[in-house]
Amino acid sequence: MAVRTIAPDIYSVGAVDWELRLFDALIGTPQGTSYNAFLVIGQEKTALIDTVEPRFEEDLLKNLMRIGISSLDYIVINHAEQDHSGTLPLLLEMFPGATAVTNEKCKDLLVHLLQVPEHRIKTVKDGETLDLGGKTLEFMITPWVHWPETMITFEREQGVLFSCDLFGSHLATSELFVRDFTDVIGPAKRYYAEIMMPFAASVRGAMEKIADRDVRVIAPSHGPFYDDPSLIMDAYAEWSSDRVKNLVLLPYVSMHGSTRKMVSVFTDALIEGGVEVRPFDLTSSDLGEIAMTAVDAATIVIAAPTVLFGPHPAAFHAAYVLSALRPKTRYVSIIGSYGWGGKTVQNLTDTLSHIGAELIDPVYIRGYPKSEDLTALRNLADTIVKKHEGVITRP
Template sequence: MAVREIAPGVHAVGAVDWNLRLFDALIGTPQGTSYNAYVVKGSEKTALIDTVDPKFEEDLLKNLMRLGLGSLDYIVINHAEQDHSGTLPLLLEMFPAATVIADEKCRDLLLRLLLVPEERIRIVKDGEALDLGGKTLEFMVTPWVHWPETMMTYEREDGILFSCDLFGSHLATSELYADDFMQIRPAAKRYYAEIMMPFRASVRAALERVSALDLQVIAPSHGPLYRNPVLILDAYAEWTSDAVKNLVLIPYVSMHGSTAKMVSFFTDALIERGVEVQPYDLTRADLGEVAMTAVDAATIVFAAPTVLFGPHPAAVHASYLLSILRPKTKFVSVIGSYGWGGKTVQHLKETLSHLDAEMIEPVYVRGYPGGEDLAALAGLADTIVKKHEDVVPRS
């Protein structure tokens, strides 16, 4: 990433990872990502806010050289995860006079994850400020806005919020700003679904704090910046609210066609009753898209056959991921087919019990679905319609 000015004395100096396709060996990143770092230079002191993933340390050092920085006074670490802090050990060697700024929990993690010398770290508390000379950094400790030690940094004079992972997106782009928000929105929603959604209550509390600031720019740690902050703030207000849509998400897998037949019939039954439906074949689906749909869905219905004595592994994987992502879904159920026995329904019920959602009686049949089985699916569709009437706002 080229060095670019955000405001006088404030520059973006991070790196773009154009080719990344799997983040943390877990999260799909079909559009790559960026590791954003920022320099804030006051009349007296200079601070670097966050670093980059270690494999891009050379890019960061080159950008600091392009700015002509012979020294750094402070290195602010908003988050200890290595894609934010991984270059810190090298920077402490390069800038021996620099002091690391972190909150107490972040300090503890930096000591363990990166073996940073404790004497190089200065702990800051929520609301504490650091005067750089005409540039004031105010620290906002926001635990569980992704990790227990996360912090945001607000530069008062220019109204710039360095928001850490909040409001980020895994998106490699040459554009510094997300001016075309409708183009950026899917990546931002995917990021929210996969990373922020498990901590929806904490994110909502942080959103209230952020909304009270005089904001000119939101500068996250991944993806483009927002110089029209209301766009991403409004999107987060929607995603973190309790409101759901008249939408049923159906993650499914079928081995010999029985479960697929049930999904096809059930999908049509819901559509005929005026319910939006989004089925995903788990053998080929992008789980990031499944998570994005879960942000809005009033109901999730898992459809899976029994493999030996339990659910198909693809359904186990997806149900586990959704259970830890904790969408605001109100209802869940299970449909599918078995041959001679097993505990598929019990297993999926136990996994989905981690969601704060009502379990609707499953429809699980032996063999290929016949007339009575299809009638039971129609009954399930009727039940979902009635349940949605109580939770989905009327248009």
């Protein structure tokens, strides 16, 4: 990534990873990502805010050279994860006069994960500031957004919020600022769903801290920046709220057609009842798309056959991921079929219990669905329709 100016004497000096398709060997990144790092030049001191994934250390160093940086006073680390901090050991070696700046919890992780010498780290507390000369950096500790040690940094004079992973998106782009939010809202929502959703309460707390600051630019650690902060802040306010939509998320897998038939009848019954439903075939669906749908869904129903004595592995995996993401879903249920027995319903309900949603009685049948089974599915759909009437806020 070329050096770009965010505001006077504030530069983007990070790197774009156009080819990445799996982040942390865990999260799909179909549109790549960026590792954003920032240089803030004051009248007296210079600070680098975050570093880059070590594979891109050369990009960062070249960008610093292009600006003519021969020394650094401070290297602010908002987050200890290596895509933020991984180049810190090299930078401390190359700039012996530089001091790493972070909070106490992050310092502990930097020492243990990257073996950074403790004497090279200055710790700051919530609300503490660093004067660079005409540019003031304010540090706000934001635990569990999304690690326990995360913080964000605010440059007061130009109103630039270096928001760490908050408001980010895994999106490789040549655009510095968001110009069309429709191009970014999908990756931003996916990022929220997969990374921030388990910590919605902490996200709301961080946003409350930001609310009384004069934020004019939001510069997250991944993806493009916002010179209209309301775009992403309004979206986050909705996503992290307790409001749900008249929507059923329906991940399913079928081996011999019985569960697929149940999904078809159940889907039609929900549509007839005025409920939006989004089925996802787990043998081919993108888990990120499922997570995005979970952000809004009032109900999650997992449809799966029994394999040996438990749920199909794809269904169990989906249930595990959804329980870990902890969406604001109000209701859960299970449908599917078995041949001779097993504990599919128990295993799935135990896993989904971590969401904290109300369990609606499952419809789990033996063999291919008979007329009474189809009636039970329609009754389940009717129950969901009535449940939604009590929790959906109509426009």
